[in-house]
Amino acid sequence: MLLRFRTANHRSIRDEQTLSLVGTEFNEGTARPTPLRSKGRPVSALPVVGLFGANASGKSNVVSALTFMQQAVTGSFADWARHPDRVPRWPFKLDRESREQTSLFEIDLLLGEPGTRYTYGFEVSDERIEAEWLHAYPHGKRNVWFDRDAERGEDGGDEYVFRGAGFKGKRDAIVDMTRPNALFLSTGAALNDPQLSPLLRWFTDRLEQMQSGLHENILGGGPTVRMLADGGKSRREEIERLLAVADLGITGVKLEPWFPTLEGEEGGPQRVAHGLARVRFQHKGADGDVSLHYRREESQGTRIWFDFLGPMLQALDEGNVLLVDELDSSLHPTLAAEVVRIFQDPDSNPHGAQLIFTTHDVSLLGSAVVDRPLDRDQVWITRKGEDGATELYPVTDAKPRKEESLERGYLRGRYGGVPRLTPGEIAREIAQSGMRPSA
Numbered sequence: 001m002l003l004r005f006r007t008a009n010h011r012s013i014r015d016e017q018t019l020s021l022v023g024t025e026f027n028e029g030t031a032r033p034t035p036l037r038s039k040g041r042p043v044s045a046l047p048v049v050g051l052f053g054a055n056a057s058g059k060s061n062v063v064s065a066l067t068f069m070q071q072a073v074t075g076s077f078a079d080w081a082r083h084p085d086r087v088p089r090w091p092f093k094l095d096r097e098s099r100e101q102t103s104l105f106e107i108d109l110l111l112g113e114p115g116t117r118y119t120y121g122f123e124v125s126d127e128r129i130e131a132e133w134l135h136a137y138p139h140g141k142r143n144v145w146f147d148r149d150a151e152r153g154e155d156g157g158d159e160y161v162f163r164g165a166g167f168k169g170k171r172d173a174i175v176d177m178t179r180p181n182a183l184f185l186s187t188g189a190a191l192n193d194p195q196l197s198p199l200l201r202w203f204t205d206r207l208e209q210m211q212s213g214l215h216e217n218i219l220g221g222g223p224t225v226r227m228l229a230d231g232g233k234s235r236r237e238e239i240e241r242l243l244a245v246a247d248l249g250i251t252g253v254k255l256e257p258w259f260p261t262l263e264g265e266e267g268g269p270q271r272v273a274h275g276l277a278r279v280r281f282q283h284k285g286a287d288g289d290v291s292l293h294y295r296r297e298e299s300q301g302t303r304i305w306f307d308f309l310g311p312m313l314q315a316l317d318e319g320n321v322l323l324v325d326e327l328d329s330s331l332h333p334t335l336a337a338e339v340v341r342i343f344q345d346p347d348s349n350p351h352g353a354q355l356i357f358t359t360h361d362v363s364l365l366g367s368a369v370v371d372r373p374l375d376r377d378q379v380w381i382t383r384k385g386e387d388g389a390t391e392l393y394p395v396t397d398a399k400p401r402k403e404e405s406l407e408r409g410y411l412r413g414r415y416g417g418v419p420r421l422t423p424g425e426i427a428r429e430i431a432q433s434g435m436r437p438s439a
Contacts, residue, residue, distance in 0.1 A: 005107050035114045052382075053358075169193040208315060222310060301332070376395055
């Protein structure tokens with residue numbers, strides 16, 4: 001379970017920004033209890049967080065920063081070995097000082113049963129890992145598994161500090177195998193260290209990203225197809241129910257091998273099982289069911305909903321964190337609100353899966369059509385300053401009242417994060433440009 005993410009100097013994020021998934025006094029019942037306590041009080045975790053803001057304000061870069069951290073943890077040991085003196089990072093580029101400073105990435109996690117808190121993070125430059133740390137909090141007290149600092153060691157290399165007996169792995173062997181541009185965590189997990197591997201598995205198996213609009217299944221692949229092929233009758237029925245309840249007019253799904261097979265040749269079922277399938281949806285027609293081509297005859301909204309079902313169901317099954325950039329892309333506001341409610345409801349989300357999404361859909365902040373599915377502390381804003389740097393902050397900084405319309409307050413600029421435009425400003429600019437032909 002993700003509790004907090006902290007980052008700095010990544011794309012439009014220059015200064016340190018923190019996204020918290022810890023429930024606050026503004027929560028109205030969606031936060032989930034955890035075994036943690038802070039200052040004598042129980043700590044709860046949010047199942048959903050939504051990021052709102054103007055175009056190019058940095059919403060997607062918050063998701064990008066967490067994705068970069070995932071890629072570094074899972075790929076630095078093997079993938080970065082091809083360029084041992086380089087780290088493929090993206091610092092803030094609008095001032096020279098930031099381009100030369102390190103980039104920061106840190107998470108707070110709750111892992112295991114009943115749950116231990118871990119803080120893991122690192123700083124990178126263009127050439128190497130400059131710092132890395134992993135702290136555990138068994139019984140609420142900090143236990144430093146390791147602290148790494150570049151070029152502080154006696155031989156001019158990295159200095160590693162292991163305090164106490166918290167980390168019992170083969171310290172010297174992992175240190176010797178860790179390149180300057182590889183993470184100690186990645187190296188230790190690659191060597192099958194039993195203490196480091198669970199944290200690596202969180203990044204590999206428990207953190208998913210889906211970007212609406214990619215349509216993996218246009219060419220037949222994707223997690224929803226694989227789930228249909230491998231999940232058995234009950235999974236197929238579940239997916240078909242979710243397609244039907246979305247009021248898309250779909251009565252069933254048919255999978256066909258994507259690559260044609262010769263008559264009598266084996267391989268068709270195996271190709272379907274590996275996701276290499278052509279998807280056809282069944283629709284009820286006047287003369288019986290009609291099969292429509294996925295790419296050419298189905299709407300974009302239908303394809304996105306189908307694409308989304310696989311990652312969503314997998315997250316709910318396994319208690320994953322699902323990252324979605326532009327949740328509202330081609331989804332009706334009512335459907336987007338239902339996705340939020342699925343993650344909010346303990347009955348449909350019994351394993352504590354979490355959803356982090358970006359959106360422009362202000363109806364999720366509450367309206368006459370869609371009751372607000374988000375609590376006040378689940379709404380975050382990105383705002384870009386005149387210097388081009390992104391600021392990330394919760395709506396609760398404005399201390400909104402429980403009965404306050406977040407939608408109205410957001411659109412009126414009470415919380416920031418909306419374009420600084422006056423009504424008709426763009427139209428006036430076009431009219432005054434002299435580039436439009438006269439009537």
